Amino acid sequence: MPNEKECIVPKESDNSRNPRTLGGTSAAEDHIAVHPEPPSSKVQALDVKLEPDKSGKPEKVGGGKATSVSRKKSYDVDLFFKVNGKLYQRLGKIGSGGSSEVHKVISSDCTIYALKKIKLKGREYGTAYGFCQEIEYLNKLKGKKNIIQLVDYEVTDKALLKEVTSGTMSNKDGRVKEDGYIYMVLEYGEIDLAHMLSQKWKELDSSSSTIDENWLRFYWQQILLAVNTIHEEERIVHSDLKPANFLLVSGSLKLIDFGIAKAIMSDTTNIQRDSQVGTLSYMSPEAFMCNETDANGNTIKCGRPSDIWSLGCILYQMVYGRTPFSEYKTFWAKFKVITDPNHEIAYEPVQNPWLLDIMKKCLAWDRNQRWRIPQLLQHPFLVPPVPPQVSAPMDQSCKLLQLIGKSCQNDPKSFMLFSQLQQLLKDPRTSATSESSISHDEMHKLLSGVSNLCLQLQRQLANFEEIQLSDI
Known part of the structure; x- marks a missing residue:
């Protein structure tokens, strides 16, 4: 039987001593890196044991009465994050700043993600509001291939999330006093x-x-x-x-x-x-x-x-x-x-x-x-202009246009003027009212247009040459 890569991440509902094995799926490195540092730890199978609550205090249930049943954890908080009931195994910290951290994690289906953890307590309310608003935008941008994709999230401060969802802000100038975190599971990038x-x-x-x-x-x-x-x-x-x-x-x-x-x-x-x-x-x-x-x-x-x-x-x-x-x-x-x-x-x-x-x-x-x-x-840097192609190469006027075109290729303004001149000489009828003949006034207007374009082109080429000489 061929060896298969196994990924073991316990489910929250899995209370057995031997967690369920999810095999055969490769961990695809296709997704938020703050720093491109390799993780210090590797994915490995973990035998996650249930441990009693170390506080030793009885757990309170409805009605305020204590019970002798100790709180049990089905995962190690030093090895896993839990977001909306789903567990993600830590693979290493990617980066941190202020009260935020970004970790490389792996899910139960062996997919690599980035998990962003933001501490809310002590932050300006407007800043905390902005972090929640980011979730709203990313939800709106789901499916857009050139925007980072939000896979899952959890905001432990439900009142804050409710305000963002409703578009209100009650505590604009204050700070967040209660303990709270934002967890965002995102695509992981190289x-x-x-x-x-x-x-x-x-x-x-x-x-x-x-x-x-x-x-x-x-x-x-x-x-x-x-x-x-x-x-x-x-x-x-x-x-x-x-x-x-x-x-x-x-x-x-x-x-x-x-x-x-x-x-x-x-x-x-x-x-x-x-x-x-x-x-x-x-x-x-x-x-x-x-x-x-x-x-x-x-x-x-x-x-x-x-x-x-x-x-x-x-x-x-x-x-x-x-x-x-x-x-x-x-x-x-x-x-x-x-x-x-x-x-x-x-x-x-x-x-x-x-x-x-x-x-x-x-x-x-x-x-x-x-x-x-x-x-x-659509700028010519991304969509380069097609070099001027002049027909009838044996015609002397076309040879002149070819020479002018070559001298204009390195100057955007000159090239634009040349293109206008070339189009006017190529088909003057586009500026005339009749395709079969051109009146005296139209001919005068066309010649004036050619003359003006030639003068503008002459000045522009002279200015461009001066700029090039000054840069040498």
């Missing part, structure tokens, strides 16, 4: 984008190589698709987009951590927050100035454009190995430059001008100038 970038740049620095554009395109597109799911499909603003919140699960990046996310109201694209939120190096100018008034007396709000800025910071880090404001070390130094509309972000030269262009589309200081996700997904 590594997050922050560690991926760290490893990538160590490799590049040691080999003096540059970033691979295909690698950039592959993961940048996945990042955009994940954020597009919450922005355009579910109308949620994440508010804390950063490399650590994108997790690699079975080769694809998934968006995680909705602790400070907020839904967009149906009648607006922006949201108003009670305080500044986000991670400093990825925060937008408006996130720093949330609820203040601008020069026109309007209240500054955060919305989808704020997430786009964060995405621009992530792409900048993917390209250059650092965030746009990494040279400013203190909070106030960063605050000063990020909120300054006249501050110019430094961009080192890159081989592909479309890459530079898409970073600038995300990092425009004016939030109204930033592109939305659908536009970014």
Whole structure:
């Protein structure tokens, strides 16, 4: 009989000395890693024994009367977590911070998960409320392939969960006084984008190589698709987009951590927050100035454009190995430059001008100038323009167009002007009212259009050449 891998995790209802064996299912590593550290312990069969309650106190039953029957545990709390009556065996701690912990666990069907345990006591009520709200969002996002999947959860503070479900908050400024925990069972991932970038740049620095554009395109597109799911499909603003919140699960990046996310109201694209939120190096100018008034007396709000800025910071880090404001070390130094509309972000030269262009589309200081996700997904960096194909190669005018087209390929603005000129010369009738003939006025208008495009193209190519010479 062939050897089979056995996974033994006791059920809560299993009171025998020998727990039930679940064999034959492999532990699939397909799912939230805060740090990509290997677990120190291996899955092993455990003979879980029932132990009497060490307190020695009689258990109270209905009516307040004591009984001589001691409380019995069917599992070891040092080896297992219990969520909604289901047991998950601990395999090792992945990470921790504050009053939160993330553990690698295995279920009774031998599937690997990440279990997030959050202590509520002492936390600000609004923060605790946000953690419960994350469960609401993840439930809403179930089945979305580029969002981390919530497998199970339990909130021991039922009153808090009820308030989140009903959309009310009774104790906004207070702190949680009662003991309580949130348990979230999530997909387990191999590594997050922050560690991926760290490893990538160590490799590049040691080999003096540059970033691979295909690698950039592959993961940048996945990042955009994940954020597009919450922005355009579910109308949620994440508010804390950063490399650590994108997790690699079975080769694809998934968006995680909705602790400070907020839904967009149906009648607006922006949201108003009670305080500044986000991670400093990825925060937008408006996130720093949330609820203040601008020069026109309007209240500054955060919305989808704020997430786009964060995405621009992530792409900048993917390209250059650092965030746009990494040279400013203190909070106030960063605050000063990020909120300054006249501050110019430094961009080192890159081989592909479309890459530079898409970073600038995300990092425009004016939030109204930033592109939305659908536009970014169609940007020429991800969807490269088809090189100009000119027919009748023996014709002298076509040879001239070919030469002009080649000189425009590295400059997005010049290429756009060239495309317009090429289309006008290729089929002038598209601008005319009649396909059979062109009137004198229409001919004059077409020639003026060609002339203007040529002048604009000439100026743009001259400006682009000056920029290239200044960078040498």
